[in-house]
Amino acid sequence: MKKHQISTKFLSIEKVTKIIERKQKIELSEEAIAAVKKCRDYLDTKAAKSAEPIYGVTTGFGSLCNKHISPEDLSTLQRNLVISHACGVGEEVPQEIVQLMLLMKIQSLSYGHSGVQVETIQRLVDFYNKGVYPVVYQQGSLGASGDLAPLAHLSLPIIGMGEVYYRNKKYSAAEINEKFGWEPITLKSKEGLALLNGTQFMSSYAVWLLMKARKLSWLADIVGAISLEAFDGRIEPFNMLVHLVRPHAGQIITAAHITQLLEGSEIIAQHKEHVQDPYSFRCMPQVHGASKDAIEHVQNVVETEINSVTDNPTVFPDEDIIVSAGNFHGQPLALVLDFLSIAMAELGNISERRIYQLISGKRGLPSFLVKNPGLNSGFMIPQYAAASIVNQNKAFTMPCSTDSIESSQGQEDHVSMGANAATKCYLVVNNVEKILGIELFNAAQALEFRKPLKSSDFIEDFVKCYREFVPFVENDTYMHELIQKSIDFIEGVRIVK
Numbered sequence: 001m002k003k004h005q006i007s008t009k010f011l012s013i014e015k016v017t018k019i020i021e022r023k024q025k026i027e028l029s030e031e032a033i034a035a036v037k038k039c040r041d042y043l044d045t046k047a048a049k050s051a052e053p054i055y056g057v058t059t060g061f062g063s064l065c066n067k068h069i070s071p072e073d074l075s076t077l078q079r080n081l082v083i084s085h086a087c088g089v090g091e092e093v094p095q096e097i098v099q100l101m102l103l104m105k106i107q108s109l110s111y112g113h114s115g116v117q118v119e120t121i122q123r124l125v126d127f128y129n130k131g132v133y134p135v136v137y138q139q140g141s142l143g144a145s146g147d148l149a150p151l152a153h154l155s156l157p158i159i160g161m162g163e164v165y166y167r168n169k170k171y172s173a174a175e176i177n178e179k180f181g182w183e184p185i186t187l188k189s190k191e192g193l194a195l196l197n198g199t200q201f202m203s204s205y206a207v208w209l210l211m212k213a214r215k216l217s218w219l220a221d222i223v224g225a226i227s228l229e230a231f232d233g234r235i236e237p238f239n240m241l242v243h244l245v246r247p248h249a250g251q252i253i254t255a256a257h258i259t260q261l262l263e264g265s266e267i268i269a270q271h272k273e274h275v276q277d278p279y280s281f282r283c284m285p286q287v288h289g290a291s292k293d294a295i296e297h298v299q300n301v302v303e304t305e306i307n308s309v310t311d312n313p314t315v316f317p318d319e320d321i322i323v324s325a326g327n328f329h330g331q332p333l334a335l336v337l338d339f340l341s342i343a344m345a346e347l348g349n350i351s352e353r354r355i356y357q358l359i360s361g362k363r364g365l366p367s368f369l370v371k372n373p374g375l376n377s378g379f380m381i382p383q384y385a386a387a388s389i390v391n392q393n394k395a396f397t398m399p400c401s402t403d404s405i406e407s408s409q410g411q412e413d414h415v416s417m418g419a420n421a422a423t424k425c426y427l428v429v430n431n432v433e434k435i436l437g438i439e440l441f442n443a444a445q446a447l448e449f450r451k452p453l454k455s456s457d458f459i460e461d462f463v464k465c466y467r468e469f470v471p472f473v474e475n476d477t478y479m480h481e482l483i484q485k486s487i488d489f490i491e492g493v494r495i496v497k
Contacts, residue, residue, distance in 0.1 A: 005029040006110045009298050011307055013197075013299055014260055016103070020096075020211075025129045026103065026402055028110060028121060031301040035112025036121060042190070042317035043115040047074075047189055055313050055324040057115075057190045071185065078192030079159055085152035085196055088137030093150065093201075095165055098133040100204035101154055104306055105195070112153050113309045113316065114194040123158050132176055135163040136201075142407060143330035143418030146311065147201030150419070160184030190313075197311035202333045204348035205304045205422035209337075212429050213295050216436060218495045219290065220347045222462065223440045227354040228268075228277075229455045230446030232363045235268050237260070237282045241472050249290030255285040265456040276364070280353035285351050298336040305333060310320055334401035334418030341425040345393040348428075348435040352386040355439050358446045369445045369473075379442055382483060386438045389431045396428045405423045425455040437487030441470065448472050 006030040019026070028036075043057065053059045053068055093101075107125050109116050127134070134157050140149030156162025157173035164176050177184065227233075238255045261267045276282065313324040359379050361367035370378030400421040406413045417441050444463050447455065454460055470485050 001025070002399060003027045005032075005234075006037075006106055006377045007031050007112060010303075011107055012303055013207060013214075014383045016101060016306075019103070020099070024042075026100065026106070027093045028106075028118070028125060032112070033118055036114075036116065036118050037108060039112040039115050039315050039317050041115055041317055042320075043322075044188075045188060046320075046322065047071075054322055057313070057322070071371070073187055074189040078187035081192035081196060082152050082155050082187070083161060085148045086156055088140040088153050089138050091137035093136040093138055095133045095168075097204050097208050098136050098154070098165075099128065099131075100207050101136065101200050102133070104200040104204050104207070105151070105154065105198065107306060108198055108200065110476070111309050112496065113314050114311050115190040115315045116194045117185075117188060117191065120158065120187070120191055120195070120251050123148075123182070123185055126180070126182070127164075127334060128156070130180065131166060132157070132180075135165065135170065135233065136328045137311040137478045138423050139420075141201055141419035142405070142412075142415035143199070143202055143249055143306075143334055143422075144328065144415035145408070145412055145497060146197035146318030146328035147199060147419055148196050150201040151196045151198060153175060154200075155192070158185045158195070187385045190315075197328045199305060199310045199328065199330050199333055199418070200228060202330050202337070202418045202422045203305045204264070204304060205426060206298070206333055206340075207306065209340060209422075209425055209429050210295065210299050212304060212433075213298075213340060215493075215495050216429065216432055216490075217292055217295055217347065218257075219436055219490060219493060220288055220291075220351065221257045221284070222261060222355065222459075223351070223436050223443060224281075224288065225258050226441060226443040226447060226459055226463065227358060228258070228281050228284075228367070229262070229265060229459060230443050230450065231277070231281060231354070231357060232267065232272065232274075232450070233268075233277045233281045234272055234274070237277070238262075238285060243285060248286075248289055248293060249482060250296070251285045254289040258284060262456050262459055263458075265459070267450050267455050270453065278298045278353070278357055280350050280357060284350070287346060288429050291343040291347050294339055298340045298343075301332050303402050330416035331401070332420030334416035337418060337421035337425045338397075338399040338401045341393075341397045341421070341428045343352060344425070344429050345390075345397050348386075348393055348432040349390055351432075351435045352383070352390045355386050355442050357441045365446055365449055369449075370476075371474070378473070378476065379445060382441060383491045384439050385483065386435050389435050393428050393431050396424050396431075400424060400472075432489050433490055437490045438483060440466065440490060441486040442449055443481060445473060473484065 003025045134154045136150045136153040141147040160173050238259045243252045243255045298388040310327045313322050318391040358366050366379045368378035400417040404414045469489050
């Protein structure tokens with residue numbers, strides 16, 4: 001397969017998804033190599049000739065920005081920066097996100113405004129292509145001077161320190177260097193700062209979350225449509241005339257999607273005794289649609305971020321200027337990651353309400369969805385489990401971005417806390433996957449009681465596929481295993497539009 005070339009071309013979430021799913025190798029384009037070399041040569045010349053201090057190049061960092069560093073100590077300064085900032089704690093970052101961190105850091109450094117050596121970026125490319133993933137920790141970043149602590153751990157193996165995973169086995173950096181015949185990179189001026197400054201921890205989580213959120217948003221419509229059929233719901237709330245007079249894009253898309261899913265259903269076409277459905281069914285276009293719109297907004301921000309230079313200072317060789325500014329500040333990501341947590345949590349919230357309606361003994365469905373309630377508790381407690389997860393998500397949607405704690409002796413007096421927004425959103429999105437798994441477990445069970453009427457061909461085929469993994473429950477059984485299989489089914493579904 002042809003390698004993906006790292007260049008100035010726009011890198012979309014869709015493109016990243018394809019690179020990951022196809023296990024595509026990457027390489028630096030000639031354009032990127034030329035830009036990186038030009039910037040590095042300019043920086044070396046500028047530092048040698050300039051009598052004025054250049055932040056991060058000939059000075060210390062943060063509140064130590066006025067400390068001059070002699071030329072013979074510049075390499076030591078950068079090495080010290082990496083090892084001293086590797087202060088991550090907590091759980092390890094999943095390898096699939098570390099893979100994205102490598103890709104995002106390579107992309108950001110390749111624009112030729114960071115002053116790194118080609119050899120340094122190439123080592124990151126080698127890590128990516130060989131599947132060598134540095135051990136990074138989830139806690140430690142304020143999301144403002146870049147993701148300093150996690151990016152320090154990402155960078156340690158470049159200088160022969162830290163740990164990595166290779167084929168799911170942990171190695172020291174020294175061991176992996178010996179395995180591949182790599183020599184540790186000697187960092188030049190500014191390189192440590194270029195590696196550590198940047199938003200690649202936050203943005204990599206954001207990319208992964210968007211990939212999953214888009215899928216779960218689409219699946220929420222499918223699972224919700226199955227629940228609607230099982231509850232003998234009405235089709236009228238999905239009439240496009242309703243949505244065209246309140247034309248939010250996500251609302252229109254959801255109504256059209258659910259209408260399409262139900263096309264040809266005998267259940268939806270039958271006469272209804274009830275005039276209205278509860279909001280959790282009737283308002284799926286409005287609620288699911290608002291989450292779709294939120295996801296779209298988040299994607300616009302994240303795509304801008306992953307196509308940006310986010311380290312500091314920023315080097316402009318053509319303009320002969322080096323600017324110390326604040327592109328490392330994660331506020332754009334922090335805000336939208338909190339927003340994404342809220343939008344996804346709401347998909348879980350409304351899903352649990354549909355579960356509750358299905359087990360309530362209404363519209364001809366037996367209490368708790370079993371033929372002999374009383375003797376059997378049936379689907380009583382799966383709803384408890386879903387409600388518990390929803391409650392946890394409500395706690396997780398407390399925003400991180402509204403907090404700031406001063407650091408670096410007041411030099412860094414406002415921080416985004418976007419890294420915590422990212423790791424928290426990761427928990428929310430995975431929780432929504434669990435809730436949708438529980439809803440599907442209930443909805444498929446309830447749909448059985450509508451026989452001999454059939455749903456649409458799509459839903460019948462979908463449930464038939466589901467039944468290969470999760471059986472109909474006649475009498476009380478060990479529910480944990482079935483719930484987990486249902487969640488695994490949701491995780492394994494691939495959406496093809």
